[in-house]
Amino acid sequence: xxxxxxEAAGNPFLRKLEGFVPLPEADRAALLKISENPQVVSAGTDxxxxxxxxxxxxxxxxxxxxxYKLRGNGTRQIVAYLIPGDAGDVDGALLRAMDHSICTLSAxxxxxxxxxxxxxxxxxxxxxxxxxxxxxxDEATLREWLSxxxxxxxxxxxxxxxxxxxxxxxAIGRADGNRFELPLTQQDLADTTGQTSVHVxxxxxxxxxxGLIELQQRHLTILDLPRLKLLAEFKSEYxxxxxxxxx
Numbered sequence: 001x002x003x004x005x006x007e008a009a010g011n012p013f014l015r016k017l018e019g020f021v022p023l024p025e026a027d028r029a030a031l032l033k034i035s036e037n038p039q040v041v042s043a044g045t046d047x048x049x050x051x052x053x054x055x056x057x058x059x060x061x062x063x064x065x066x067x068y069k070l071r072g073n074g075t076r077q078i079v080a081y082l083i084p085g086d087a088g089d090v091d092g093a094l095l096r097a098m099d100h101s102i103c104t105l106s107a108x109x110x111x112x113x114x115x116x117x118x119x120x121x122x123x124x125x126x127x128x129x130x131x132x133x134x135x136x137x138d139e140a141t142l143r144e145w146l147s148x149x150x151x152x153x154x155x156x157x158x159x160x161x162x163x164x165x166x167x168x169x170x171a172i173g174r175a176d177g178n179r180f181e182l183p184l185t186q187q188d189l190a191d192t193t194g195q196t197s198v199h200v201x202x203x204x205x206x207x208x209x210x211g212l213i214e215l216q217q218r219h220l221t222i223l224d225l226p227r228l229k230l231l232a233e234f235k236s237e238y239x240x241x242x243x244x245x246x247x
Contacts, residue, residue, distance in 0.1 A: 011035055012085030012172040013059055017130035019171055019241060027127050034121070035061060038111040043183075047088075047102045047110065054092040056114045060084055063108030064183050067100050068191070078192040080142060081105075081165065085172045090118060090131050106183035133240065140238040149194050152232075154203040157193045160232035162213060164239070166222060171241050178222040182215070 014031045017023065023031070038061050041047070047058050050070065058065075065082040079100065082088075088102060089095075104110070113121075122128045141164070148157045165182065169175040186204070190197040207213045212228045214221040222228055 015172045016085035020133040021126050021130040023126050027124050034113050035111055038109040041104050041108045041110050043104055043106045045104045048098055049101045051097050054095055054098055056112050057088045057118055059087045059111040061109040064105040065108055066105050067102055069100055076191045083168055105188055137240050144238050154193050154195050154199055155206050156232055158203055159228050160234050163229055163232055163234040167236055178225055182220040183218045
């Protein structure tokens with residue numbers, strides 16, 4: 001039993017959903033089972049491309065992935081990050097074709113959940129409620145990102161992004177205080193903010209010079225969280241993490 005509890009505590013998908021809704025033991029066991037035997041996928045791999053028919057749902061257990069749109073000229077706009085515990089669209093199987101692509105940004109451990117398994121999970125009321133709330137949070141986060149791109153400077157966008165990722169990772173036990181893994185390149189950040197990598201580099205230097213962050217060896221440390229939140233005008237309510245959002 002102790003090993004089972006330890007396994008559950010280390011599973012980011014289970015931790016994320018339990019942050020939304022209390023889950024019965026049978027539901028916890030079902031969620032652990034679908035996380036078994038994930039594949040290791042290298043960075044820069046498309047899990048599914050725009051226009052392809054969806055066949056189930058991808059679950060990220062380790063690493064960073066993203067949703068993105070690709071223009072005809074080859075430029076990319078990242079529209080969401082998938083961190084450990086995040087999954088693709090639970091209703092994706094209802095679509096004939098994907099309207100965006102999902103790609104790994106770092107080496108990832110990924111589990112694919114078949115459509116029949118998704119259907120079985122949705123028959124569990126607590127799991128269905130947790131997945132629905134997770135989807136609502138995804139939609140709220142997309143609205144926040146739209147505000148970032150449309151109305152915040154690049155420095156403010158990066159500050160907001162770092163506050164968000166820190167809080168999301170902390171909620172699943174993947175942040176060490178104010179330090180966490182951030183396996184993103186400057187080009188990834190440029191594709192997120194809609195800026196050039198040169199401009200992102202300049203904005204990162206500004207955040208460093210102000211004593212707000214330290215970024216070394218794919219890890220980011222927030223040196224002054226209250227000031228970073230103030231700069232970003234970061235309010236965590238859209239993530240709906242409850243007590244987990246308390247600083």
